[in-house]
Amino acid sequence: MTAESAESVRAAYRVRASDLVGRNWLNTGGKQLGLEDLRGKIVILDFWTFCCINCLHVLDELRPLEEKYRDVVVTVGVHSPKFEHEADPVALAAAVERYEIHHPVLDDPELATWQAYSARAWPTLVVVDPEGYIVAHLSGEGHANGLEVLVEELIAEHEAKGTLHRGSGPYVAPPAREGDLRFPGKATALPNGNFLVVDTGHHRLVELGNDLSTVVRTFGEGTKGFADGPATEARFNEPQGAAVLPEALAAQVGYDVVVADTVNHRLRGLSLADGAVRTLAGNGVQRLLDSGLAAKGVGDDGAALVTDLGTDPLNTSLSSPWDVLWSAKAGRIVIAMAGTHQIFSFDPLSGALAVFAGTGLEGLLDGPAENSWFAQSSGLAADANGDIWVADSETSALRVLRLAEDGSVAAVETAIGAGLFDFGFRDGPAAQARLQHPLGVTVLPDGSVAVADTYNGAVRRYEPATGNVSTLARGLAEPSDVLLDTTVDGEPVLLVVETNQHQLVRLPLPKEALTVDEGASQTQRPKTRVAPGRHQLVVRFAAPKGQKLDDRWGDPTQLKISSSPEELLLGGGGTSVGLTRTLELNPEVPEGVLHITARAAACDGEPGGEIPDHAACHLYQQDWGIPVVLDAAGETELALDLRGLD
Numbered sequence: 001m002t003a004e005s006a007e008s009v010r011a012a013y014r015v016r017a018s019d020l021v022g023r024n025w026l027n028t029g030g031k032q033l034g035l036e037d038l039r040g041k042i043v044i045l046d047f048w049t050f051c052c053i054n055c056l057h058v059l060d061e062l063r064p065l066e067e068k069y070r071d072v073v074v075t076v077g078v079h080s081p082k083f084e085h086e087a088d089p090v091a092l093a094a095a096v097e098r099y100e101i102h103h104p105v106l107d108d109p110e111l112a113t114w115q116a117y118s119a120r121a122w123p124t125l126v127v128v129d130p131e132g133y134i135v136a137h138l139s140g141e142g143h144a145n146g147l148e149v150l151v152e153e154l155i156a157e158h159e160a161k162g163t164l165h166r167g168s169g170p171y172v173a174p175p176a177r178e179g180d181l182r183f184p185g186k187a188t189a190l191p192n193g194n195f196l197v198v199d200t201g202h203h204r205l206v207e208l209g210n211d212l213s214t215v216v217r218t219f220g221e222g223t224k225g226f227a228d229g230p231a232t233e234a235r236f237n238e239p240q241g242a243a244v245l246p247e248a249l250a251a252q253v254g255y256d257v258v259v260a261d262t263v264n265h266r267l268r269g270l271s272l273a274d275g276a277v278r279t280l281a282g283n284g285v286q287r288l289l290d291s292g293l294a295a296k297g298v299g300d301d302g303a304a305l306v307t308d309l310g311t312d313p314l315n316t317s318l319s320s321p322w323d324v325l326w327s328a329k330a331g332r333i334v335i336a337m338a339g340t341h342q343i344f345s346f347d348p349l350s351g352a353l354a355v356f357a358g359t360g361l362e363g364l365l366d367g368p369a370e371n372s373w374f375a376q377s378s379g380l381a382a383d384a385n386g387d388i389w390v391a392d393s394e395t396s397a398l399r400v401l402r403l404a405e406d407g408s409v410a411a412v413e414t415a416i417g418a419g420l421f422d423f424g425f426r427d428g429p430a431a432q433a434r435l436q437h438p439l440g441v442t443v444l445p446d447g448s449v450a451v452a453d454t455y456n457g458a459v460r461r462y463e464p465a466t467g468n469v470s471t472l473a474r475g476l477a478e479p480s481d482v483l484l485d486t487t488v489d490g491e492p493v494l495l496v497v498e499t500n501q502h503q504l505v506r507l508p509l510p511k512e513a514l515t516v517d518e519g520a521s522q523t524q525r526p527k528t529r530v531a532p533g534r535h536q537l538v539v540r541f542a543a544p545k546g547q548k549l550d551d552r553w554g555d556p557t558q559l560k561i562s563s564s565p566e567e568l569l570l571g572g573g574g575t576s577v578g579l580t581r582t583l584e585l586n587p588e589v590p591e592g593v594l595h596i597t598a599r600a601a602a603c604d605g606e607p608g609g610e611i612p613d614h615a616a617c618h619l620y621q622q623d624w625g626i627p628v629v630l631d632a633a634g635e636t637e638l639a640l641d642l643r644g645l646d
Contacts, residue, residue, distance in 0.1 A: 010150050014133040017043075017126075018116035020076065022108040024089065026096050029172030033076075033104060035132060040165030041074045042154050043128040044147070047119045049082045050095035051394065051437050051455070053320055053338045053376045054141050055123040057286065059099060060263060061144040066103065069151055074169040077105040080114040082122065082523050083423060083437055085455035091478070094500050096174075098183045098201055099238075100224070103171050115526055120640060121624045130158045130165070139641055140622035146544040180215050181206065181502045185240040186323060186379075186440065186481040187495065188257075190272070193487050195495070196242055196257065197504065203236045205259065205270065210487055212504045219275050226264050226284065231275025237263035240378075241323035242270075243333060245348065253348045255280075258333050260321040267313075267321060267335070267346060281313035281346055281353055286320075286339065307370070309353040313346065316353050322378045329386030330356075330407035336377040336390065343377060343390070343401065343409075357401055357409045361560060361597055362623045364395040364419050369409035374399070375420055379440040379452065379481065389415075389449050391438040396423040398441065398451055398462055415449070415462050416469060419564055421593060421625055424520035425456045426469075433469035434520045435460060440481035440497070444509070450494065452479040459494060461513055470513035477501040527627040529634035532587035537561070537572075539579040541620065541642040543602040550617060556601035561594065568592035568628075579642075585630060594626040598642050 019035050035043075046062065048055035059077075066075055077096075081087045086095075087109040096105050108114055117126050117137075125143060127136040127150060136150055158164035182201030190196050190207065194216055199206045204220030218231065225235035241260040250256045255269035255278065266282030309316050319339025327334045327345075334356060335344040342358035357369035365373035377399075379391030386407075390399040397417025404410040416433050424434030440452030444461070450472060451460045458474040459482050477500035485495040485506060494507045539559065543549055550556045555577035563569040571584030579598060603617040622642050 010135050010153065014129075014135065017128045017132050017134050018113070020045075020078070020106050021112045021116070022078070022106040023110075024107045026093060026105040026107065027101065027172060027174065028104050028170055031170065031172075033106075033170055035128070037170065038074055038076070038128075039132060040130050040163065041169065042069070042072055042130060042151055042158075042164075044073060044075045045078055045117065045126040045128065046075055047078045047080055047114060047117070047122065047124040047126070049080060049086055049122050050092065050099070051083055051086060051376075052122045053394075056099065056263075057141045057320070057339065058123045058125070059101065061141060062147075063102075065144060065147060065151070068148075069155075070169070071166045072155060072164060073151060074171075075103040077101060077103060078108050078113050078117075079105055080108045080111050080119065080122070083455050084521060085436060085457075091500070094183075094478070097177065102173070103169070111525065120626060121622055127154075129154055130163045137641055139624075140620060142618060142620050143544075145546075149545050177201075177502075179502050180213075183499050183502065184480075184497050184504070185499070186242065187483065187497050187504060188242050188244055189483065189485070189487070190244065191247075195504065196244070197497070198239050198242050198259070200238050200240060200262075200499075201502075203238065205236075205239065205242065205257075208504065212506070217275070219270055219277065224263075226261075226266070228268075228278050229276065231277070234268075234277035236261050236268065239268075241321070241336070241380075243324040243326050245326055246328075249348060258324050258326075258346075258348070260324045260335065262320050262322060262338075265318045265320060265339070267318070267324070267333075279314060280348070281316060281351070282318040282321075283315050285317045287317035287337075307355045309344075309355070311350055311352045313351045313353050318344070322376075323380045325380035325382060325388065327382055327386065327388060327403075327407070329382070329403050332407075334380055334388055336380050338376045338378055338393075341374045341376060343374065357412055362394065362420070363562075363595060364392070364397055364399075364414060364417055366399075366412050366414050369401070369412060372412035379438065381441045381443050381449070383443045383447065383449075389441050389443065391441040391451060392417065393437045393439055393454070395420055396435045396437055398435065398438065398449065415464070416451075420595070421523040421564075421627075422520065423455075423522075425453075425458070425516055425518040426520050427460075427471055427515045427517060428469060430462065430467045430469055432520070433462075440479065440483075442483045444484060445492065450482050450484075452482040452496065454478050454480055454499075458516075459496060459507070471516045472510060472513050473507050474514070474516070476505075523625070525627055527591065527629045528638070529631040530585060530628045530638070531632060531634040531636050532585050532630045534636070535572075535583040535585050536637045537581045537583055537596070537640075538637070539596075539598040539640045539642050541579060541598070541600045543600075546604060547602040547618065548605045548611065550601045550603045550611060552611065558597075558599045560597040563595060564593045565589065568594070585628075587630065589630065591627070591629045594624075594628055594638075596624040596626065596640065598622055598624075598640070600642060 185200040207216040227235040257270040322338040323336040345356040363373040375394035388401040436455035481497040560575040605611040
């Protein structure tokens with residue numbers, strides 16, 4: 001597909017949109033909406049699930065569009081859950097509040113509307129015109145510019161026809177929540193015995209007294225935004241993690257704490273003495289995997305093309321840093337870079353940023369650091385050997401980075417977890433054990449690892465010596481972090497950040513842990529019936545208006561394909577350029593999941609012309625997990641949209 005054919009994201013077809021069917025509506029003041037209620041408006045259906053970092057990116061991409069066109073555009077979030085916990089209406093309501101979603105949300109737990117609109121991936125965007133016809137169908141993130149072009153086209157067209165109705169939409173704001181903390185993310189112990197809490201929902205940090213209730217002081221003005229300066233003026237945007245530097249290093253660099261300022265895509269530095277906040281890394285522009293990809297073309301091996309990101313951190317893009325950890329063995333800050341499914345590192349002394357582990361492909365793959373896959377890593381902890389344990393949330397996995405003596409990653413291993421679509425609540429041998437979207441991790445005195453098993457509402461324990469998994473506590477409301485608290489009298493206890501209860505709680509370390517088996521599950525989505533044997537796969541893509549495919553270094557598109565189980569694919573797997581592939585499906589395997597990652601690189605420039613020097617370049621990427629059932633009468637072709645074609 002070439003950029004010459006693309007003027008906007010508008011599709012060549014006009015299909016009547018299906019009605020919006022689900023369990024309930026949120027943000028409508030109790031009103032149940034139908035598509036007819038939205039006639040006359042340009043409707044953007046955002047199919048999302050609240051575990052998904054790409055979906056959270058899209059929420060932020062849409063905010064300026066919603067504000068600019070608030071009298072003609074109505075965004076409807078269609079929440080189609082991946083995990084079992086996400087189907088809980090109470091959990092969904094909390095997520096809608098937490099992420100400050102200011103548009104109606106349809107609760108679609110049975111994926112009825114998802115199926116009606118043929119959604120195959122999170123996130124998916126569908127645009128419906130004022131007459132009720134589908135005019136665009138998009139997968140993944142990065143479509144804001146194309147959507148704005150389309151909205152302008154639809155405004156002109158439907159004002160001329162008299163079918164556009166200006167005015168307010170159906171959004172009704174819920175009551176504001178009161179309290180000292182609002183959806184706290186993570187916490188870390190301070191040298192004075194207090195705790196520094198990342199107060200995510202209030203866009204600030206809070207120093208809590210040892211009683212876990214006294215607010216000693218706050219850092220950040222408390223309004224979403226970005227600003228350096230004194231504690232009362234600085235602004236954060238949904239920060240998630242923080243790490244305290246060693247005292248000697250802090251004295252050298254002039255700040256004590258590194259903060260993962262998640263939605264600002266930055267690292268911030270906090271001085272505890274005066275509360276001053278400064279920016280350490282990140283230019284505020286979201287990193288789309290490897291920035292070298294758009295400039296240099298896509299590699300054939302799927303590995304990250306750039307590992308050393310240089311020593312100009314303020315001019316380097318990051319993507320949703322979720323947690324940070326000081327690693328004495330590595331001699332640097334380690335970053336869970338959730339937005340690109342990688343682990344980064346940052347040297348506070350030199351300012352050097354680097355990819356520490358991970359190719360950027362989403363999934364669960366062990367091995368050398370440069371070949372490993374992660375999926376929205378969200379929690380970090382170091383053990384006595386200096387190895388780093390990782391809560392890898394989207395694979396419901398506990399991973400570990402084995403560090404070499406020089407502080408580099410010698411290998412990536414998985415302790416618990418089976419893949420992107422496997423989860424559950426099961427203790428026992430690690431190979432059979434299951435977690436559900438864990439966000440936090442810490443190491444206990446005996447060398448075992450405690451995991452904040454967020455969507456199971458539990459704290460779990462993994463014992464490396466025995467390979468056994470057990471449960472330390474349950475009945476918690478989305479615990480997002482856990483740490484060992486040695487400030488109490490007697491034996492240490494667990495300190496848990498209970499996010500959806502807006503509090504920190506202490507829990508004793510039980511003498512004997514529980515053994516729970518509520519089963520293993522897989523994400524339940526409609527299965528596509530496919531014929532065994534040869535199967536054609538096509539990913540459709542056109543560059544947005546004002547961009548062209550960057551073919552200066554060869555084909556700038558790529559497909560990476562694998563399957564679960566591996567035996568499902570007899571041929572057509574692996575990574576290569578191009579957006580078409582012939583697969584060979586094994587007739588002996590009755591069903592499975594096709595894992596497909598598509599990428600395309602485009603740069604600003606006119607179709608047919610040269611790409612200017614220093615042109616901005618963009619990476620478009622989407623991951624699909626397509627559940628399939630083999631059937632002799634099934635489909636022999638599969639078409640997916642990375643961007644809808646004209």
